[in-house]
Amino acid sequence: MKTQSIIINSILVLTMCFTSCKEDFSALIQKIETTQVQLHQYDSTLISQRNELSMILFTDTTRQSQKMNPSDTTFVNLVSHQNTLITRLEIISQKNKELINQLNEHSADPEKIFKEYTTHADELELMKPEINSTKESYEKLVKKVGEAFKNPGDITKTK
Numbered sequence: 001m002k003t004q005s006i007i008i009n010s011i012l013v014l015t016m017c018f019t020s021c022k023e024d025f026s027a028l029i030q031k032i033e034t035t036q037v038q039l040h041q042y043d044s045t046l047i048s049q050r051n052e053l054s055m056i057l058f059t060d061t062t063r064q065s066q067k068m069n070p071s072d073t074t075f076v077n078l079v080s081h082q083n084t085l086i087t088r089l090e091i092i093s094q095k096n097k098e099l100i101n102q103l104n105e106h107s108a109d110p111e112k113i114f115k116e117y118t119t120h121a122d123e124l125e126l127m128k129p130e131i132n133s134t135k136e137s138y139e140k141l142v143k144k145v146g147e148a149f150k151n152p153g154d155i156t157k158t159k
Contacts, residue, residue, distance in 0.1 A: 025103050025110060032096050032103075032117055035124065039096070042131055043089045049138045050082040056145065078137055085131055092120050 053075055099117055102108040 025106075028110060028114055028117070029100055029103050032100055035117075035121055036093060036096055039089050039093045039124065043086055043093070046082050046086050046089070046131070046134065049135070050079050050086070053079050053082075053138070053141070074141065078134070078141060081130075081134055082138075085127065085134060088123075088127060092124060095120055 056075065096117065099113050099120075102113055103110065
């Protein structure tokens with residue numbers, strides 16, 4: 001009787017351990033997926049802004065292609081910075097997907113995965129000021145372009 005009691009208790013303890021381990025995995029997976037949503041939001045915003053700027057920059061057929069004025073340089077620099085940020089966000093996103101796969105497959109130590117996830121989250125936090133700065137630069141540039149279209153007399157000269 002005592003042996004059966006020990007076996008039943010052991011089974012219960014093991015079951016609870018496995019269940020709690022899975023809950024820890026699911027909590028970590030949920031944290032990573034929450035970060036993924038944030039990454040995708042930033043990525044989507046930057047991509048749409050970059051696409052709008054590219055349309056403005058590359059659809060202007062009134063000027064010769066060899067001449068670049070300062071506003072073109074501003075456009076190109078902003079698009080280049082957006083491309084860099086988008087690439088960094090996509091790399092972090094891909095690394096997070098790999099972490100989720102490792103957790104689902106139980107192929108890595110959860111503590112190691114958590115440390116790596118924390119590194120990715122820290123990198124994202126460090127990128128936020130850059131992302132916000134890029135968004136502000138985009139908004140200022142769009143505002144200037146909008147004002148230029150409202151007042152075409154200011155930017156064109158008649159002979």
